[in-house]
Amino acid sequence: KAGVTQTPRYLIKTRGQQVTLSCSPISGHRSVSWYQQTPGQGLQFLFEYFSETQRNKGNFPGRFSGRQFSNSRSEMNVSTLELGDSALYLCASREQGANTEAFFGQGTRLTVV
Amino acid sequence: TQLLEQSPQFLSIQEGENLTVYCNSSSVFSSLQWYRQEPGEGPVLLVTVVTGGEVKKLKRLTFQFGDARKDSSLHITAAQPGDTGLYLCAGARNYGQNFVFGPGTRLSVLP
Numbered sequence: 001k002a003g004v005t006q007t008p009r010y011l012i013k014t015r016g017q018q019v020t021l022s023c024s025p026i027s028g029h030r031s032v033s034w035y036q037q038t039p040g041q042g043l044q045f046l047f048e049y050f051s052e053t054q055r056n057k058g059n060f061p062g063r064f065s066g067r068q069f070s071n072s073r074s075e076m077n078v079s080t081l082e083l084g085d086s087a088l089y090l091c092a093s094r095e096q097g098a099n100t101e102a103f104f105g106q107g108t109r110l111t112v113v
Numbered sequence: 114t115q116l117l118e119q120s121p122q123f124l125s126i127q128e129g130e131n132l133t134v135y136c137n138s139s140s141v142f143s144s145l146q147w148y149r150q151e152p153g154e155g156p157v158l159l160v161t162v163v164t165g166g167e168v169k170k171l172k173r174l175t176f177q178f179g180d181a182r183k184d185s186s187l188h189i190t191a192a193q194p195g196d197t198g199l200y201l202c203a204g205a206r207n208y209g210q211n212f213v214f215g216p217g218t219r220l221s222v223l224p
Contacts, residue, residue: 004155035214042217090156101158102212104157105155106153106154106155
C-alpha cells in the first residue's frame with residue numbers, strides 16, 4: 001500500500017496570500033487529520049475529517065479551513081497568511097476512529113515571507 | 114500551558130548508553146502513544162498503551178504507562194545512532210477524541 005502523500009513538499013508564500021495543501025491518505029482510510037508543527041509550539045491539532053465531514057476541530061482561527069472529498073483526499077486552506085503560519089503541516093490518515101494508529105505523511109513545509 | 118510535558122527537552126548521549134525520557138500530565142488519559150520523528154519525515158507510531166501500569170517492549174525500547182494513567186516513560190537500552198530523532202508522546206483523554214501531542218524530546222546518539 002502506498003503511504004500518505006502530501007503535496008507540495010515545500011512552499012513559499014507572501015503575507016496576505018492564501019494557500020491550499022493537499023493530502024492523499026492510505027487507500028481505505030477514511031479519517032484524515034491535519035496538524036501544524038513549529039519549534040515553539042510542537043505538534044498542534046488543526047482538524048479531523050471523516051467521510052467528508054469535519055469531526056473534530058482544534059483551537060485555530062477561522063483562516064484555517066479544510067475539506068475532504070468522496071475519495072477521502074483532503075485539502076486544507078489558509079487564507080490571509082501571517083508570518084506566524086510558517087510551519088510544517090502534517091497530515092495523518094487513520095482507518096476509522098481517532099484512537100486507531102495514525103500514519104503521517106512527510107508534511108508540507110510552508111514559509112511565509 | 115501544555116497538556117503533556119516531556120523531559121528532557123534535549124538529550125545527547127554516546128552510542129551504547131541507556132536513557133529514559135518522560136511524558137507527564139496532570140490529566141488522566143484513556144490511551145497514550147509514543148512516536149519517533151526523523152528529520153524531514155512525519156512521526157511514526159512506536160507503541161500505544163491503554164492500561165495503567167502496562168509495560169510494552171519493542172526490541173531495545175521499553176514503554177511504561179503510569180498506574181494512574183497520567184504519565185509514561187520510554188527507556189532505550191544500548192542506544193544506537195539510528196535511535197536519533199524527536200520522540201513525541203500523545204494522549205487521548207477519552208475514546209474517540211483526537212490525541213494531543215507533547216512538545217517532544219530531541220535525542221541525539223553520537224557514534
